[in-house]
Each structure stands twice: as structure tokens, then as C-alpha cells.
Amino acid sequence: MTLANDKIFHGLQYLTADNIHSPEVCAIFTTRNGGVSGLTPGTGHFRSMNLKINSKREDESNVAQNFRIMALSQGFSADDVVGLWQKHTDKVIAVDDALAETRPHYKLGEADALVTNIKGVLLSVSIADCVPILLYDEVNGAIGAVHAGWRGTLAQIGTKAVQHMSKLYGSNPADIKAAIGAAIGVCCYEVGVDFYEQFRSVYGVAIDRFFILNRGTKPYCNLTAMNKSFLVDAGVPAQSIDMAGLCTMCNPGLFYSHRRSGDMRGAMAAFIGMK
Numbered sequence: 001m002t003l004a005n006d007k008i009f010h011g012l013q014y015l016t017a018d019n020i021h022s023p024e025v026c027a028i029f030t031t032r033n034g035g036v037s038g039l040t041p042g043t044g045h046f047r048s049m050n051l052k053i054n055s056k057r058e059d060e061s062n063v064a065q066n067f068r069i070m071a072l073s074q075g076f077s078a079d080d081v082v083g084l085w086q087k088h089t090d091k092v093i094a095v096d097d098a099l100a101e102t103r104p105h106y107k108l109g110e111a112d113a114l115v116t117n118i119k120g121v122l123l124s125v126s127i128a129d130c131v132p133i134l135l136y137d138e139v140n141g142a143i144g145a146v147h148a149g150w151r152g153t154l155a156q157i158g159t160k161a162v163q164h165m166s167k168l169y170g171s172n173p174a175d176i177k178a179a180i181g182a183a184i185g186v187c188c189y190e191v192g193v194d195f196y197e198q199f200r201s202v203y204g205v206a207i208d209r210f211f212i213l214n215r216g217t218k219p220y221c222n223l224t225a226m227n228k229s230f231l232v233d234a235g236v237p238a239q240s241i242d243m244a245g246l247c248t249m250c251n252p253g254l255f256y257s258h259r260r261s262g263d264m265r266g267a268m269a270a271f272i273g274m275k
């Protein structure tokens, strides 16, 4: 994973998933830098590449312009974007020809993952601490974008996206390359004991390796490592999974963080699209 400084759009920074990203495929995770938000007094918390639709007290034209900048920087148009009403579900929506024709569509449905095999569709998920996952099957020409919060992780939404790609496009998980972008790290992700117990009741003692249980009174959860492990269990080779390894809460200059800022924040996005 590389932090790229865009050569054309001044100040634009994003993480490229180097194991997927190529002239034929865009696979990137945005940072908060390079957009037009947060320039007016009182809106600094949106600075600057805010990609959150319906942000409170944000000018929607700024968000639209930010989507335009991001899409253009990747050789796409903002009219290619498909996004979701993210609800912390384990639901996957497949973008077929009929749905693709409705784009740009920033709120395609209530779900937390998108898959498609159609070129020119730029899949997008919104992120501000939760785990973004991009998936690519070069053999069958199929892609996926996943938003995995803790509920989605508990329900293994990443696995479900892989299964959808297998069922719909014939993807062999062994051929799938994955990238996991910046999310809240185990350094900062303090959780409740009831949270830990929910994972424990589903996965048993094996889940303990993704928690720190002896730092203070509350557990800390390693959500990115858990998502990687579930992908490996689903058949994606560990060496085919690229990890950003950056914490959204620890890096305020690069990322928005819900845990750090509450609702007074923008959101990043993860994008994947075949040209």
C-alpha cells in the first residue's frame, strides 16, 4: 500500500492498493486531503476531501465536487460512482447491467458491500474508522467493495462478498486479491466487555487473538486483523491481502475518525473500478 501524492490534483493524497491498482483497475482508499470542503469558517472539521453524502452542516456541492475530483484523478467520471445506504448489515448488492444503468447512484440500497463484473462502474464505500475492504478477481474480471464495521465483521460481510463473487462470477477465492485500508487500530479501539462477549459467543476462544484483554479495564479489538483472518478462512491467500496498517484515530492529518470527532467530521471512501 502506497500513500500517493497526485501529480495533477495538487494536495490530493490517497492510498493505492498496489496489489490490485493498475492502468486497468483503480483500487484506492482516500485520505481527507485534496478536496474543497472545510474552507469556510466553522467547517474546518470537514477539511478537505469529505466524501460523506448528507453531512450535517456541509455544503453538498462541496461533496459533489470532491467525488468529481476523486473520480477524475482515477480516469473515471463522477457519473460512474455507485454507493450505498450503509447500515452495518451483512448484505451484499450485485451491480448488474440494469443497476449499472442507474448510475451515478450514491445510495443504491441498504447494504454494506457491492460486487460487479461490469467495467466502468466505480464501486464506493464510505469510511471513518470502520474497515474498508477491496476485492479483485483478475481471472474473471470481478470486483468488490466492503464496509465492515464491528457488526459487519461479526457477521463476516467480507466472506459474504467473496461468496457472492464466487456464485455470480465464478471467482475462485484463491485468485482473489484483497486490500484492507486504514481503520481504527487496536491502539485506539477500546470496546465494551459485552462487545467482546458477542464475538466470543460466536467464535469461541479462537477470537481472543484479535483482542487485547490486559490493557486497562476494557478490551481493545483488532478489527483489521480479524477481517484479514476471515478472508483467509474464506480462501483468499494471506499473501494476496495488502494491509494499510494505519489507524484513522492516530492520524488526524490524514483521516477522519468517528471515534475522535463524533458527527463533527467528514468521511473517506474506498473506490474500486475496472476500466
Ligand SMILES: [Zn+2]
Binding pocket: 184, 185, 186, 187, 188, 189, 247, 248, 249, 250
Ligand atoms: Zn490508533
